[in-house]
Amino acid sequence: MKLTGAEIIWECLQKEGVNVVFGYPGGAILPTYDAMTKYPKIHHVLVRHEQGATHMADGYARASGKVGVAIATSGPGATNMVTGIATAMMDSSPIVCITGQVGSKAIGTDAFQETDVTGVTLPITKHNYLVTKPGDIARAIREAFYIASSGRPGPVLIDITKDAQQMTTEFDWAAAAPRLPGYRPSYHAPASEFARAAELINSAKRPLIFVGQGVVKSGTTAEVLKLAKTAGIPITTTLLGIGAIPASSEFNLGMMGMHGESWVNEAIQQADLLIALGMRFDDRVTGNLKTYALNAKKIHVDIDPTEINKNVPVDVALIGDLREVLSLIQPQVKKAEHKEWWADINARRGDSAVRDIQNLPDSGHLYAAHVINDIWRLTQKRDTIVVTDVGQHQMWEAQYFRHEKPRSLITSGGLGTMGFALPAAIGAKFACPDKDVWVVVGDGGFQMTSCELATAEQEGIKVNVAIINNAFLGMVRQWQEFFYDKRYAATPMTGPNFVKLAEAYRLTGFLCDKRSDVKATVEKTLAAKGTVVIDFVVEKEDTVFPMVPAGADLDKMIRRPKQDVMLESGSDKDWEMPSPALPNVFAEAKAEAKALNGRGKVAQKPAKAPARKVTKTSRR
Amino acid sequence: MAKHTLIAYVEDVPGVLNRIASLFRRRNFNIDSLTVGRTEQPGVSRLTVVVDATEAGARIVEANLYKLVNVLRVDDLTHKPSLFRELGLVKVKVTNQTRAEVLQLTDVFRARVVDVDEATLVIEVTGTPEKIGKFEMVLRPYGIVEIVRTGAVAMARGHELLSAAPPLVRTTADDHHPDHAGVSMSV
Numbered sequence A: 001m002k003l004t005g006a007e008i009i010w011e012c013l014q015k016e017g018v019n020v021v022f023g024y025p026g027g028a029i030l031p032t033y034d035a036m037t038k039y040p041k042i043h044h045v046l047v048r049h050e051q052g053a054t055h056m057a058d059g060y061a062r063a064s065g066k067v068g069v070a071i072a073t074s075g076p077g078a079t080n081m082v083t084g085i086a087t088a089m090m091d092s093s094p095i096v097c098i099t100g101q102v103g104s105k106a107i108g109t110d111a112f113q114e115t116d117v118t119g120v121t122l123p124i125t126k127h128n129y130l131v132t133k134p135g136d137i138a139r140a141i142r143e144a145f146y147i148a149s150s151g152r153p154g155p156v157l158i159d160i161t162k163d164a165q166q167m168t169t170e171f172d173w174a175a176a177a178p179r180l181p182g183y184r185p186s187y188h189a190p191a192s193e194f195a196r197a198a199e200l201i202n203s204a205k206r207p208l209i210f211v212g213q214g215v216v217k218s219g220t221t222a223e224v225l226k227l228a229k230t231a232g233i234p235i236t237t238t239l240l241g242i243g244a245i246p247a248s249s250e251f252n253l254g255m256m257g258m259h260g261e262s263w264v265n266e267a268i269q270q271a272d273l274l275i276a277l278g279m280r281f282d283d284r285v286t287g288n289l290k291t292y293a294l295n296a297k298k299i300h301v302d303i304d305p306t307e308i309n310k311n312v313p314v315d316v317a318l319i320g321d322l323r324e325v326l327s328l329i330q331p332q333v334k335k336a337e338h339k340e341w342w343a344d345i346n347a348r349r350g351d352s353a354v355r356d357i358q359n360l361p362d363s364g365h366l367y368a369a370h371v372i373n374d375i376w377r378l379t380q381k382r383d384t385i386v387v388t389d390v391g392q393h394q395m396w397e398a399q400y401f402r403h404e405k406p407r408s409l410i411t412s413g414g415l416g417t418m419g420f421a422l423p424a425a426i427g428a429k430f431a432c433p434d435k436d437v438w439v440v441v442g443d444g445g446f447q448m449t450s451c452e453l454a455t456a457e458q459e460g461i462k463v464n465v466a467i468i469n470n471a472f473l474g475m476v477r478q479w480q481e482f483f484y485d486k487r488y489a490a491t492p493m494t495g496p497n498f499v500k501l502a503e504a505y506r507l508t509g510f511l512c513d514k515r516s517d518v519k520a521t522v523e524k525t526l527a528a529k530g531t532v533v534i535d536f537v538v539e540k541e542d543t544v545f546p547m548v549p550a551g552a553d554l555d556k557m558i559r560r561p562k563q564d565v566m567l568e569s570g571s572d573k574d575w576e577m578p579s580p581a582l583p584n585v586f587a588e589a590k591a592e593a594k595a596l597n598g599r600g601k602v603a604q605k606p607a608k609a610p611a612r613k614v615t616k617t618s619r620r
Numbered sequence B: 001m002a003k004h005t006l007i008a009y010v011e012d013v014p015g016v017l018n019r020i021a022s023l024f025r026r027r028n029f030n031i032d033s034l035t036v037g038r039t040e041q042p043g044v045s046r047l048t049v050v051v052d053a054t055e056a057g058a059r060i061v062e063a064n065l066y067k068l069v070n071v072l073r074v075d076d077l078t079h080k081p082s083l084f085r086e087l088g089l090v091k092v093k094v095t096n097q098t099r100a101e102v103l104q105l106t107d108v109f110r111a112r113v114v115d116v117d118e119a120t121l122v123i124e125v126t127g128t129p130e131k132i133g134k135f136e137m138v139l140r141p142y143g144i145v146e147i148v149r150t151g152a153v154a155m156a157r158g159h160e161l162l163s164a165a166p167p168l169v170r171t172t173a174d175d176h177h178p179d180h181a182g183v184s185m186s187v
């Protein structure tokens, strides 16, 4: 069958099972857009910025486990994709990006809208292709889908010259099967390693299981729980492992790391065995590597050999797919309960601030944690995906929204890309139209990609956008509070009237600034037909606790205030700095003025942003 | 830290060298030398990479090379009986008085004179990188005009095939000392 290169692109996408693509046209990709009209089975979502297309493809991939597809033109179209590709790379998301390139004869001449896109994206893709002949398109696409989705998944980019799209060639799907002699997506650890791993597990007294995104990707929730039950081992998850183990499971202690639970981080430092499943010991997880889990032997299960010994030296490495590794290890694991270890952990858990914040009396302040916890409570009976952006709200969501299912939290972990949430949520909604999709986003990050509201409106889809509006780049402000003597340089931030913004996009907007209104607002949102934007005007200078300062020892956390802040008015809020205390000379009046500047309209502020007392107490 | 010699067989496709160079830069690996050339197999190039790394570091380099889609096989020759060769061309100043001395040194190093004029000699020398370094050192007093070195190539001795096994990941990495200098301090 003779087809143009452009037609071959669509044929291949169809054969790969693609039914939705996210893209934006331009000169160098026009032949492909023109051919699209002949392939009505594939739905094209017109985005408002190519970064949005990549995040949508990413959100689609994370929600469904399938490959997401994004399309853009050459030059600026392709470079706009860079942030989204890097985001997908860091979190191992399978996406395929197709970009148009100038004609093959013009390559290297600085032609109009020419960029060396394969060069630019080389370090942020799992692999990429420059295709200059129509006959090479099919194989490149088939290989791209295979590489993106196999082994450790990741983004693959195919840059296709305009003439390759225009020229005609024989299309032979079968002949275009991947030929990748150097590509090894899977490994199999030797039996001796399994024996050593089993021995370590069976002789451990204080073991811990680490669950990372690999468990989500391999779909091994049941297998991990079985292992935990058999050997009586507590589980903790990374940010990207949230949902892989139900929050309600008695084995799930919660999240580890920088903003993880204090009892989890303490348990890690005391454990004698860490069984790391599909997680990569990110620096947000380990803190200071020199003092990290020194009492523990480590077993690392990962599909990617380059992760072994990268940050943390391990004793046993089981390289391979989690499903296979777990099925081989399970029969060798002996029954155990580890009662003392559990009692130890539970004791530490007991003295930490309680996470059940439902019954706290209303102090007249609206806290982000309350908003998020209430959304969780009110949506528990529904099938919900939450997509978070990056910042304080992201951490509060991780702490206060209890995820019961894998793929129910989508967030940018490794790159921490602000602006990710709204477009990724649109992608997730296309993957799971029957689920509710919530966006939990800061006022800062929302303004980075809010243009995609138009995409949601044009597509007629419903995502529920909860803006956690603290009038600050909150997470950066928190670092300034702790580590830069509260000099709030460039973090107070204004925004538009978000309700009016929603309405300008012909969507629904609500404002909520009281705890007593949260329930009604969420209910109205769920009942509304299209996309809803809620402006939750929350406490401005609220803080995410606990926190391990970057590079500090994992158990040297800045702890939650003894008395829960949400019980108190802001001015009573104390927090403890681990010793040695960091300097904190605070010119109260000045910072307060700055903080108010940020809000702009001082008159509408719910409560005065108060200065905080800082108690410098040393722990242990 | 020690020198590790890795041989990588790669698909001879456009951009493959770029991928390898980019990997070394991106992962902050220290390359001593990198040479590339054809092999007996059409479409396959052979790379010799000498890196400065700890034992665990070398395993990570190896695993990262394997991760590149176009890399077919990687062998670490560091601990195997093998041959290392490099070629150097040295253009050295000579006078009627020193020419004989330089020719004598050339002999001692089993090097060859490949060009002569009234003021210089060009000498071709092959051997291990250390030998070439030494040759350069002894010629320096005469005045080196120009020197070019190819970088090392290496080959295992004997007839036994090196395994094409996937990278062996060491787990007792006693020389692996991460410090938190590598911790990202950004929000």
Ligand SMILES: Cc1cc2nc3c(=O)[nH]c(=O)nc-3n(C[C@H](O)[C@H](O)[C@H](O)COP(=O)(O)OP(=O)(O)OC[C@H]3O[C@@H](n4cnc5c(N)ncnc54)[C@H](O)[C@@H]3O)c2cc1C
Binding pocket: A090, A091, A092, A151, A152, A153, A211, A212, A213, A214, A215, A217, A218, A237, A238, A239, A240, A241, A255, A256, A257, A258, A259, A260, A277, A278, A279, A280, A281, A282, A284, A285, A301, A302, A303, A304, A307, A320, A321, A322, A323, A390, A391, A394, A395, A412, A413, A414, A415, A416, A417, A475, B187
């Ligand atoms: C503001 C902010 C704060 C953060 N704070 C924290 C924090 O407190 N705690 C925290 O945990 N994170 C935190 N993060 C996220 C952190 O940066 C990392 O993104 C996260 O820890 C990575 O989780 P992971 O290792 O599980 O996932 P990934 O980075 O996705 O790694 C998954 C690993 O699993 C492997 N894998 C994939 N598939 C398989 C398979 N089938 N079989 C076997 N292995 C497989 C992969 O090779 C990879 O090594 C924060 C991020 C931000 C932006």
Ligand SMILES: Cc1ncc(C[n+]2csc(CCOP(=O)(O)OP(=O)(O)O)c2C)c(N)n1
Binding pocket: A389, A390, A391, A392, A393, A394, A415, A416, A417, A418, A419, A441, A442, A443, A444, A445, A446, A468, A470, A472, A473, A474, A475, A476, B187
């Ligand atoms: C694209 C991008 N730019 C900058 C940052 C650094 N950064 C991390 S969190 C943060 C503040 C986020 O503010 P906001 O979106 O309002 O969320 P909040 O922390 O207030 O909940 C910033 C600027 C980032 N992660 N991504």
Ligand SMILES: [Mg+2]
Binding pocket: A391, A442, A443, A444, A468, A469, A470, A471, A472, A473, A474
């Ligand atoms: Mg904010």
